[in-house]
Amino acid sequence: MQNKSKKGFTLVEIMIVVVIIGLLAAMAVPAFQKVRATSQEKAIVNNLRQLASGADQYFIEFGATQVNYGDIVGTDNYVKPISPVAGETYPTQISEGTDIAVTGSPLTNQPSVDF
Numbered sequence: 857m858q859n860k861s862k863k864g865f866t867l868v869e870i871m872i873v874v875v876i877i878g879l880l881a882a883m884a885v886p887a888f889q890k891v892r893a894t895s896q897e898k899a900i901v902n903n904l905r906q907l908a909s910g911a912d913q914y915f916i917e918f919g920a921t922q923v924n925y926g927d928i929v930g931t932d933n934y935v936k937p938i939s940p941v942a943g944e945t946y947p948t949q950i951s952e953g954t955d956i957a958v959t960g961s962p963l964t965n966q967p968s969v970d971f
Contacts, residue, residue, distance in 0.1 A: 899941045904969040910934030911950045921952045
């Protein structure tokens with residue numbers, strides 16, 4: 857009689873490993889999406905705060921009550937160029953004493969900054 861070597865994994869063992877990996881992935885994906893959305897929201901709010909700060913500086917320097925986006929955003933202006941994080945668009949004109957908000961963001965909360 858020959859002794860057969862029983863090295864390797866059975867189909868049941870492999871299926872159990874696949875199921876465990878699937879369960880771990882099913883738990884990780886929603887958590888990752890939540891962290892991603894929170895990160896995007898914080899980046900947008902940070903961009904809005906930079907816009908508000910740049911607008912404040914412009915208002916103080918020029919005594920204006922309104923400023924166009926292009927006057928404060930740019931390589932030589934108050935705020936470095938802002939790239940959309942989640943497809944949002946920023947206001948083209950900012951008025952002193954009003955909220956600055958984004959539009960077109962896929963996030964559930966539409967971020968805004970009191971100004």
